[in-house]
Amino acid sequence: MDPFALVQDEVSIVSERLCQSIVSNVPALEQAAEYFFRPGVRGKRLRPTLLLLMSSALSDQQPAPELLLPDHRPPHERPQEQRRRQQRIAEIAELIHVASLLHDDVLDDAETRRGISSLNAQSGNKLAILAGDFLLARASVTLASLQNTEIVELLSRVLEHLVAGEVMQMSAAPEQLTSMAYYLDKTFYKTASLMANSSRAVAILGEQQPEVSDLAWQYGRHLGLAFQIVDDLLDILGSSKQLGKPALNDMRAGLATAPVLLAAEEQPGLISLIRRKFKGGSDVQYALEMVQASNGIQRAKELAAQHAQLAAQQIEALPASSSPHALAAREALINITHRVLVRSK
Amino acid sequence: MDPFALVQDEVSIVSERLCQSIVSNVPALEQAAEYFFRPGVRGKRLRPTLLLLMSSALSDQQPAPELLLPDHRPPHERPQEQRRRQQRIAEIAELIHVASLLHDDVLDDAETRRGISSLNAQSGNKLAILAGDFLLARASVTLASLQNTEIVELLSRVLEHLVAGEVMQMSAAPEQLTSMAYYLDKTFYKTASLMANSSRAVAILGEQQPEVSDLAWQYGRHLGLAFQIVDDLLDILGSSKQLGKPALNDMRAGLATAPVLLAAEEQPGLISLIRRKFKGGSDVQYALEMVQASNGIQRAKELAAQHAQLAAQQIEALPASSSPHALAAREALINITHRVLVRSK
Incomplete structure (x- = not known):
């Protein structure tokens, strides 16, 4: 049994929301942010897969069919259903992950990522830094929509940890x-x-x-x-x-x-x-x-x-x-x- | 009447908390983040001043004396008192502002800031990007401590706006x-x-x-x-x-x-x-x-x-x-x- 197959449809829903959530009225930003959400460059979506499996592992109920259809609410609108809220965690985790990849590639002067030219190599460091910041801002807005400050704190700490880990690596005695x-x-x-x-x-x-x-x-x-x-x-x-x-x-x-x-x-x-x-x-x-x-x-x-x-x-x-x-x-x-x-x- | 004098003591409390809140177990990061919070390089603290004045302008009561003493709670611990919570907004606004300065200086290849060498010029782009990310993470943790998701959303939108504004400037037709x-x-x-x-x-x-x-x-x-x-x-x-x-x-x-x-x-x-x-x-x-x-x-x-x-x-x-x-x-x-x-x- 392929664990990825079990929640594959739901991961697609999360991916679709990721593409939606980066829609911006600033075209250059949208293009940049979208860079890693294109089909074929998405990576294997390990984090959303894990998180949706964990959601199921802790629930006796299968998600209702309507929860497996795309959710077109804007990122700041509050979903009531438990499963939708868990899907948003999958979305937020992937936003944070991709943002950290964008910033890491700038830090490492990386030229490629996932088999294509890195965003910094293609569009410059500026846009890559800003695109990362933008995804983090979108993650915060989505996080706020969950109306649960314990969870806002958990995910904010993750950001702090990502930075601390990178700096530990840079500055080790x-x-x-x-x-x-x-x-x-x-x-x-x-x-x-x-x-x-x-x-x-x-x-x-x-x-x-x-x-x-x-x-x-x-x-x-x-x-x-x-x-x-x-x-x-x-x-x-x-x-x-x-x-x-x-x-x-x-x-x-x-x-x-x-x-x-x-x-x-x-x-x-x-x-x-x-x-x-x-x-x-x-x-x-x-x-x-x-x-x-x-x-x-x-x-x-x-x-x-x-x-x-x-x-x-x-x-x-x-x-x-x-x-x-x-x-x-x-x-x-x-x-x-x-x-x-x-x-x- | 100097408007800055009216809340000067309270702005100092916020400044002290800013210095505390960047204490990190990673020395290189602390040094970097501290860079713009040192006395003499702090800027005029316009944003904290404004926000504390606004807090007073909307309240019939003077803040109790104990609220004008330093608050040593860690950033994620929840303050109950209204004025302390308003002080945290002043702190968060300054964290976001300084983070945006750090990233802007990288984007602009700036060599000086507030009369001293810019952090990117002194310690390199990597540390400047990470220090900015770190301040944003600290802002998120402090924001979460307010336990008010309407406010988390308001301040998350600010981040999105900062990025959108910068990209609008970079990419105007x-x-x-x-x-x-x-x-x-x-x-x-x-x-x-x-x-x-x-x-x-x-x-x-x-x-x-x-x-x-x-x-x-x-x-x-x-x-x-x-x-x-x-x-x-x-x-x-x-x-x-x-x-x-x-x-x-x-x-x-x-x-x-x-x-x-x-x-x-x-x-x-x-x-x-x-x-x-x-x-x-x-x-x-x-x-x-x-x-x-x-x-x-x-x-x-x-x-x-x-x-x-x-x-x-x-x-x-x-x-x-x-x-x-x-x-x-x-x-x-x-x-x-x-x-x-x-x-x-």
Whole structure:
């Protein structure tokens, strides 16, 4: 059972609202904001998929058919129905995610994104910064429409975390560069916080008890950590599409990720390379050899698997349900914890 | 009576909270965010001053002494007292304003701001973008603490307007470049929306009737327009400090502001220069001469005066009050409408 198939139609509704919600009376802005919402460039919509599955996993009732039809209300109009409100969390999470991609690409001077030219490369840094700001503003307006200030606070904290994670990465002191704890904190801020806090928001809108909201939060947190560690592994191992050739973008950018940090525990020679951000002539190549000669890769795989397993355990700990609808969604959420481990791009 | 003196102590409390609220566990970020909150670089705190005066103008009661002492609650903790909540609007408005300055300076490649090196010039674009994002995130968290989603929506719209105004400026079509209506729309978005909507927020927190909130909104709108038109005039007339030498930064950046647009109604030769964004060899000098030969400057002064007067009229239309406290604040708000017209820097 493909977990993406289970909520595919509903994800399309959210995508359609995303395209609507960026309609603006300023054409240049609309064009820019739309850039990542075009069909084919949308990415796999992992966050909306997760969040809609979580909505189902916590509900005995299947969404009524009318809730699976497009919702044409403007972003600031308040929806009353629980499921519509949960769909808005999926929409907001994707708006924040895409905004952070736009700003990250400016920060990294990235030239491509999702297989096409990045917005900054195509239209300049200015428009990319402003388009990101615009999506964040739209996220705030939509967030306000939910009329729930606990949720406004949760999602505002995510923004703060995204920034803090990026700055932690930019400004790490030498001893922080080699610290696994620092890496995990940064990774929580940069990747897992959005998944954790938006999952909690979905549970709160589903009127769940605090214990259940905590499980949802932990699911998002552990899945996010597993996801990012695998991402970092792929940068070193290479994706299958690229015939196993590693990209090594992280090391080239001066970043030591989980496999390297774990390797350094066995290969102290790595420490000085990490601290000088792999800036010496053949540092990257030399570091790669030391990583390959260690158990760093194996241990990073195990770490990702642990987090994936912890994510799955949160779902298993949810209150018992006899609803086939909820059970299918739970199975899909567990399935996703396996999928993040075996993905190859 | 100096209107700034009337709420000076309370503005200091807001300033202190601003410094507190940017405390972060990421030192590089704190340093960056703090950049514009240091004493001496704070600017005149126009927005907090306005908003605290508006709070007083709409209240019969002087704030209790304990509300004029610093408030050490974290930004997400909910204050119950009405005046504290209004102080938070002053704080949020300043956070949004400074965030927009940080992003604007990146967009404009500005080298200085408020007499010191700009953050982007000193620490790079990355940190300046992230510091701006961080202040916006802090503004959202503080906003959420007010537990009033109407106000979350008002201030989220301001963000959207700031972006829309900037993009309107960047992407104007040739016929829009010469349109006074387009200029005024853009100016509302870029400058007046924050003043208008935060004034309304203060009135709403003061539990005022919708008619009164509308007056507060119109006050902010007209004051913001007057303020910006005078700013644009000073760029052409020169400030007294600069011995009357015009800066002409706007024209050099390709922008035609109110005096130029009004001059063009008499001097059709200006139109082609505006449309080519003053990019020809001596366009700026030539345009300046045409403006000086027209009534553009006089008419722009009159336009600013009209908006200042309309702002003052909103205050005069407020419900009668016998509170000396409220009356002094109202007088100060009217005084500010005069001051924006005669300022020279």
